[in-house]
Amino acid sequence: MTQVFNFSAGPAVLPKEVLQQAASEMLDWNGSGMSVMEMSHRGPEFISIYKQAEADLRELLAVPPNYKILFMQGGGLGQNAIIPMNLVGRVQGRANAPAVIDFVHTGSWSGKSIKEAARYAQVKVAASSQAERFTRVPAPDTWKLTEGAAYLHVCTNETIDGVEYNFVPRALGDVPVVADMSSHILSRPIDVSQYGVIFAGAQKNIGPAGLTLVIVREDLLDHALAICPSAFHWKNVAEHESMFNTPPTYAIYIAGLVFAHLKRQGGVAAMEARNIEKARLLYEALDRDDFYSNRVEHSCRSRMNIPFYLRDESLNEQFLAGAKARGLLQLKGHKSVGGMRASIYNAMPIEGVQALVDYLNEFAGR
C-alpha cells in the first residue's frame, strides 16, 4: 500500500483503526454471521449499534437531555431545504408579515443556504463579508437581526473559504440559532445549549457520505410546514429514533466506530489541542514569507480547512504534481476559489501536516 496523506475536504480521511475494524467485521459482526450492511435496522444487533453510536456522540458533545440526535440523509444541501420546511411554521400566523429567516453570509456554504431557504420564506442577510471576499466573520455587534425571525442561520466553519467562528453566535430573544457545523463538528468542544439546531454532513469529521447528523432542541421538532416530506420531518424522525425511514445503517455503524475512537483519544477537548497544533504548524509555514498566502483574517482562520495560494499561480500544476508524487493528495482548491486547500480534519495525523509543511518549504526553496 502506498503511504498517502489525503487532504480532501470531504469525503475525507478516516482513522486507520476504524477502517481496520470495519474490514475485520465486514463478513461477521460480533459473531452474528452477518455484515452490518445485511442487518435489519429493526433487529437487536443493529439497534445495539445505533444506541451505542447515539450515546457516544451525546457524551462526546455533552448534548443536553432536551436535545434529540437525528441520523438523517440528504447532506448539508438537503438540510438547507429541510430546515426551513421544519422551522418556518414556528412563526407563521404570528404576524401578518411573511416569515423571515436571518442569515450571516460568510462564504460559499452560507450562500447556498440562503439561496435554498428563499423557496420557503423571506430571507434577510443580517451580516455579510462578501465585500471582503469572505475573509472574516462579521463582528456580531454589526449584525442586523430581525425580531421574531423563524431562526438565525450561521455556518460556523466555511469549508471552501476557510473561515471559522471564534465566538458563539447569538440571536434575538427566543429566535433559535441554527448552525451548519459540517466541517468542524467534533473538532472542538461546543456548548450545544446555545443552539436550537446543529447539523452536519458526516463526510468530514464523522464518517461516510450519505449520513447527516441533526441535533435539535425538543421544542423545535414540531413546526413543520405541510409540504415537509414525512421522511424529513424532524418530529417523525425523532419519534422513531431515526428509523421512520430505513436509516443509512452502515454509515451509522462507521460513525459509531469513529465516535468510539474519539473517546479513546480523549474526546473533543483532546482533539482540539491537536487541531490547534496542526493548524499552527501549517499556517506558520504559509505565513513565513510571501511565497504562499492565506487571505483570511488571523482571528477567523479555520483549523480544519486551510485554503492558500501560490504567489506565482503559474506554478500551481507543478506544485500539485510534486505533492502527489510525495503522496500528498487532494490539495487542489475548490473550483469556485482556485488555488490550494488543505483540509486537516481530526483524522489527519500530525505526521501528514508535517509532511505537507516539509513539502511547502522545499517547493518554496527554503
Place this chain on the structure above:
Amino acid sequence: MTQVFNFSAGPAVLPKEVLQQAASEMLDWNGSGMSVMEMSHRGPEFISIYKQAEADLRELLAVPPNYKILFMQGGGLGQNAIIPMNLVGRVQGRANAPAVIDFVHTGSWSGKSIKEAARYAQVKVAASSQAERFTRVPAPDTWKLTEGAAYLHVCTNETIDGVEYNFVPRALGDVPVVADMSSHILSRPIDVSQYGVIFAGAQKNIGPAGLTLVIVREDLLDHALAICPSAFHWKNVAEHESMFNTPPTYAIYIAGLVFAHLKRQGGVAAMEARNIEKARLLYEALDRDDFYSNRVEHSCRSRMNIPFYLRDESLNEQFLAGAKARGLLQLKGHKSVGGMRASIYNAMPIEGVQALVDYLNEFAGR
C-alpha cells in the same frame, strides 16, 4: 463464523464475494492508498467507480439512452414526496382542476405513497385490493384511470404483503407510469421503456441502505414544483451526474460491486430463473397441507417476499426460536400483518431456501 441464512426484508443479505472484496479493499482501493469512503466524490478514483456502476446497471436493466440513472438519498419514503414534487408541475396550469395523481393500492407501500402524495396534489385510487386484504393485484381492465393525471403510481412488488405484478401496468395517453420496484428490481428483466420513472431503495437487491436508485425518462426531469428542494430536483441531480449533493459514495461502490457480481452470474435473466426456482420450492412447502398458509392469489405471489402464517399461531414463538437455532434469521413477519415472512432476494442462495424448506417440513412434523 456461524453459518446463517438471513431472510430479512431489508437491509438484506448481500453476495458473499461482494463483502469479501469490500473487506479486502477497505484500507486501500486499487493501490490508491485510500479507502473508497475517504475519496473525494470529484476525484478520478471515485468517478471511475461511479461510471462503472452506472454503466453496469444500464447494461443489466437495458436502460434506454433517453433515461437517466440517478443515485439519490432518502429511500422509498423520501421518493414518495420527491416524486410528486418533481412531477406535479407537469400538469399544473393545463386545466383549472387541481393536479391529480392516480394510484393502484395493492398493499402497505402503495398505501404509504398515497398518503404522502396527498401533500402535493389530489390523489385518486384507480384500483384497490384493500377489501381483499391485499391478496392480489386488481385486474388492469378494472382500473379507473384519470385522463391528464400527473402520473400513475404503482408498487410492482409489495414487500410487506408479498404481492407482485405479473403484467406491465399501463396508464392513459401520455400519463407516465411511476413504479416503486424497491423490493424486486434486478430480480427479473423489465422493459424500462414502459415506465416514466422507476425507483428503488437499495437495501434489498442493490446494496446498502441510504442509497436510492431513480431511473427517469429525460422528458420528465424538469417539471418540479418551486418547493422541491434543489438536492432532490431530478434535473439538478441528472445534470450533475448525481453529484449536485455529495452522494453516498460508499453505498454506490457496494452497489457497483453487486452489479458486477450480477453480470458475472449471467445478468437478470439468469437471476430470474433462479428466483423462480427458489420461490417454487418455498411456496410448494407452504402449500403442501394447511399447516402453513400464504393468502396471496397464486398469479400475484411475490418471488421475493413470501409472507406466511402458521395454522396454529400460538406456535409462532416456538417456530421462530427453532429457526434461529438453525441459523435461519429474521423470519418474523412485519408487525402490521403478523405471521412470518421470508425474503429471498437475489443474494439468498438456493441452499438457504432449501434449509428453510427442510425446517418447515420438520416443524410441521412431515
